[in-house]
Amino acid sequence: MSFLLRISAGLLLWAVSFSLLYALQGMSCALGWDMILLPIGSVSRWLLGIVWLAFLALSGWLIRCAMGTPRGLERKLALSSAIIGFAAILITGSPVLLTSTCAA
Amino acid sequence: MNVLQRHRALSAIWDAPKGWRGTLVSVNHSDIGKRFILAAFAFFAIGGVLAMLIRAQLATPDSAFVGPAIYNQLFTMHGSIMMFLFAIPMFEGLALYMLPKMLGSRDMAFPRLSAYGWWCYLFGGTMLIAALAFGVAPDGGWFMYTPLSSKTYTPGINADVWLLGITFVEISAISAAIEIAVSILKLRAPGMRLDRMPLFAWYMLITALMMIVAFPPLILGSILLELERAFDWPFFDMTRGGSPLLWQHLFWLFGHPEVYIIFLPAAGVVSTVLPVMARTRILGYGWIVAALLALAFLSFGLWVHHMFATGIPHMALGFFSAASALVAIPTAVQIFAWIGTLWNGRPELKLPMLYLLGFFLVFVLGGLTGVMLAMVPFDWQAHDSYFVVAHLHYVLVGGFIFPMLAGAYYWLPHFTGKARVPRLGEAAFWLILVGFNLTFFLMHLTGLLGMPRRIYTYTAEMGWTWLNLLSSVGSFILTIGFALFAVDVALQIFLSRRIRRNPWKAGTLEWAMPVPPPSYNIASQPHVDDAEPLAKHPDLALHLARGEGYLAEARHGWRETMAVEPVSGAVDHVVILPGNSGLPIITAIVTGGFFLAMLAGQYWLAMVPLVGVIALGWRWAWGLGARKDTGPVSIGQGQSAAIHIEAGGSPGAWGGSFLLIADATFFASLLFGYAFLWVIAPNWPPPRLIDGGLLFAVIAVLASVCVPLLTRAALRQVARVKLGKAVPMLLGAAIAQGLVLAALVIAGLVGLPSPQGHAYGAASWALLAYGAAHAFLATFCVAFAFARVRAGYVSSTRSQELRTAKLFGDYACGVTLVTLLCLFAPLVLA
Numbered sequence: 001m002s003f004l005l006r007i008s009a010g011l012l013l014w015a016v017s018f019s020l021l022y023a024l025q026g027m028s029c030a031l032g033w034d035m036i037l038l039p040i041g042s043v044s045r046w047l048l049g050i051v052w053l054a055f056l057a058l059s060g061w062l063i064r065c066a067m068g069t070p071r072g073l074e075r076k077l078a079l080s081s082a083i084i085g086f087a088a089i090l091i092t093g094s095p096v097l098l099t100s101t102c103a104a
Numbered sequence: 105m106n107v108l109q110r111h112r113a114l115s116a117i118w119d120a121p122k123g124w125r126g127t128l129v130s131v132n133h134s135d136i137g138k139r140f141i142l143a144a145f146a147f148f149a150i151g152g153v154l155a156m157l158i159r160a161q162l163a164t165p166d167s168a169f170v171g172p173a174i175y176n177q178l179f180t181m182h183g184s185i186m187m188f189l190f191a192i193p194m195f196e197g198l199a200l201y202m203l204p205k206m207l208g209s210r211d212m213a214f215p216r217l218s219a220y221g222w223w224c225y226l227f228g229g230t231m232l233i234a235a236l237a238f239g240v241a242p243d244g245g246w247f248m249y250t251p252l253s254s255k256t257y258t259p260g261i262n263a264d265v266w267l268l269g270i271t272f273v274e275i276s277a278i279s280a281a282i283e284i285a286v287s288i289l290k291l292r293a294p295g296m297r298l299d300r301m302p303l304f305a306w307y308m309l310i311t312a313l314m315m316i317v318a319f320p321p322l323i324l325g326s327i328l329l330e331l332e333r334a335f336d337w338p339f340f341d342m343t344r345g346g347s348p349l350l351w352q353h354l355f356w357l358f359g360h361p362e363v364y365i366i367f368l369p370a371a372g373v374v375s376t377v378l379p380v381m382a383r384t385r386i387l388g389y390g391w392i393v394a395a396l397l398a399l400a401f402l403s404f405g406l407w408v409h410h411m412f413a414t415g416i417p418h419m420a421l422g423f424f425s426a427a428s429a430l431v432a433i434p435t436a437v438q439i440f441a442w443i444g445t446l447w448n449g450r451p452e453l454k455l456p457m458l459y460l461l462g463f464f465l466v467f468v469l470g471g472l473t474g475v476m477l478a479m480v481p482f483d484w485q486a487h488d489s490y491f492v493v494a495h496l497h498y499v500l501v502g503g504f505i506f507p508m509l510a511g512a513y514y515w516l517p518h519f520t521g522k523a524r525v526p527r528l529g530e531a532a533f534w535l536i537l538v539g540f541n542l543t544f545f546l547m548h549l550t551g552l553l554g555m556p557r558r559i560y561t562y563t564a565e566m567g568w569t570w571l572n573l574l575s576s577v578g579s580f581i582l583t584i585g586f587a588l589f590a591v592d593v594a595l596q597i598f599l600s601r602r603i604r605r606n607p608w609k610a611g612t613l614e615w616a617m618p619v620p621p622p623s624y625n626i627a628s629q630p631h632v633d634d635a636e637p638l639a640k641h642p643d644l645a646l647h648l649a650r651g652e653g654y655l656a657e658a659r660h661g662w663r664e665t666m667a668v669e670p671v672s673g674a675v676d677h678v679v680i681l682p683g684n685s686g687l688p689i690i691t692a693i694v695t696g697g698f699f700l701a702m703l704a705g706q707y708w709l710a711m712v713p714l715v716g717v718i719a720l721g722w723r724w725a726w727g728l729g730a731r732k733d734t735g736p737v738s739i740g741q742g743q744s745a746a747i748h749i750e751a752g753g754s755p756g757a758w759g760g761s762f763l764l765i766a767d768a769t770f771f772a773s774l775l776f777g778y779a780f781l782w783v784i785a786p787n788w789p790p791p792r793l794i795d796g797g798l799l800f801a802v803i804a805v806l807a808s809v810c811v812p813l814l815t816r817a818a819l820r821q822v823a824r825v826k827l828g829k830a831v832p833m834l835l836g837a838a839i840a841q842g843l844v845l846a847a848l849v850i851a852g853l854v855g856l857p858s859p860q861g862h863a864y865g866a867a868s869w870a871l872l873a874y875g876a877a878h879a880f881l882a883t884f885c886v887a888f889a890f891a892r893v894r895a896g897y898v899s900s901t902r903s904q905e906l907r908t909a910k911l912f913g914d915y916a917c918g919v920t921l922v923t924l925l926c927l928f929a930p931l932v933l934a
Binding site for chain 1: 298299313390391393394397398400401402404405415416417418419420421422423426427430434670671758761779780783784
């Protein structure tokens, strides 16, 4: 079971970040955080942006950890999972900066 | 012992009885696998006939062939049959039949569970088809959107048939998923490291793990909708705080991964058959596995792309649109690996290869239209049009049926031991390819011209007449192709000549046995030192038949197979599998009784079969295990190993863990639903929050925390060979768990509002019911462990019952704490 966790850690992190961003976006719209404006952007955009960047940093750290895995299939899978996870967090989280938060 | 004597001795242990009794009690994986495949094909034929009726209706404008009521049943049942009764059971059947053979094993990890899953599938599927025959089949579309499927708009039993019938069939899917995952991880030939495992097994492992996580949201959604229909709990009723979008979320949380769950096994067939046809090894083994992992995860981040037209905010659209486009990349990695393999090898244009080329053409087209639909602006234009119908058929027929037909022709000699009849298969292939493209390519155009899906007729002025007529002609050509395939298979089974072993000169282990295979697969299990053992050791089959591998000795009537350490493939222990039994079919019949009573609206009567299933579960588990220690046994090759009852990490322990993962996903989906209703649904906050029961909640928390402490203490006493001291601890744990159950129910009765008044009450009661059910389950496990200790089944080396009780007690404790936190948090926050 721990092997399965190690080789999918990067993608698991993406799944957590994706779920959290989606949940926070829904909550911030329901609670009206997008209407509370700060000097640059709203509270919800700041919150979502910080969470996104934090997960990107965590994912980068995971890539470093995966590079230390002994050579073989496990290293290939752990490293590719971490890199794909990083790219997926970067791309699927990018709407945090690019789109309106609550407008439908 | 010579080869023939060994064959007779092993057959005496592994064979099923002859005649009807054997049919009813067999648990052999080859028997069960073949039954799944045959039944799935029969359901496919029924689904195909429904498609013919749909196309007959749409062939001409203003057609009076069938009315709207029948038409609704036709397309709903066509979709439901193809997804739930054909595609999933078909690959389950292939996996059950093929995996032990490819992995150099003798059977799956839980043969009786396979048999139980088979009977549940057969009875559930029959229930759905019977409803069709009686004219009360589901008619709300295969994804049963609310409020159309709610009681107000579907007052008959049509929707109940779907909800209960599909849930019944899903028991089979979850059983098979756990069985497949554990078998691949544990029951391989010694030496088969994960990087030596056939790619088909990797595909099936990933698919099984996806099923374990993907199916629970659908089962939850079905239960919630049935609760709304049967007892008026308003989960999806907007006027009382419910939300129809909750159903869409739960359905598509299952529904989109489902597409990949169907595609991946077929892709596994491609990765197995294609290198053999190209006479080379697969290119990029590690990259394919990495792509599989990526697909498995990313496919869970796409579900909202089915809901782009529901008015959700732009940012959420952006998340899911990006994920939907991203998933094309790992799919493309596999496609390029297959093309590279063809480039590397010397491909032969045999019949399986023809189907693989058909797969490339059709699936790539379907994938490209998928990327188009992932883009929100395009999706808004094409949503719910025939363009989507064309896309999904290109993906599912291209990504599943074409590879499975390649696999059918590749492995049929293994099933039948016969050669195929020349040329008939080629004719079937061309009819299927031409018929399919004529039918569905044109639907892209029909959709772009604005024809919505699911309409039962149209007028000539719409300009869709010729496209529809040609699609209908194409569908009949397609059907003739499938009929010819069936004739071809029948001729091969009944009339064709015998074939030699390994006709394709393949390197995987399923060809290292006689064809058709004996009930025990192989006379002895190999030591694997290559990803293609037969390519490295062409005489391997002979050596294994001579008993020169592991477990060549037939002893004590035991059904033995090797279990390995999951990653390294080193010898771990010997698993003694249970033999033929009537328990699976009896349990499935009683389970069916529960669903039928629910369907008939006899809710109190449904409690009788439920108690029956619990009693049978006890009887089932009681028949396993041993009353004395055996110690290590010889496994051949000068080695010995413990039997599974006396070893850690047995298949049972793995199965229990996977079951809890599925269960936890169910719970997480329920928590998501609770939070979703609070945050998104209209008419919140509710008129009344929980307003009492805190004392009983505290009692439940304290008692539930005691259970893990007591079961751990009992385990420690058993390890010290002090069984007498363990007994009162287990009794105490059972009483504490019973107290949790009672306290949860009383807390709900005292404090919660009625479940009918508002979705808050319904969701809170659903959470409480889940917690209470798990408190009961944990009580059952502890009581069972208590009885087993007293009956002498437990010793310091045989303590699986206690470990299972600990696992379920821990989980129930966690569920109790989270449930009560969710129930009382709103009160504290208010």
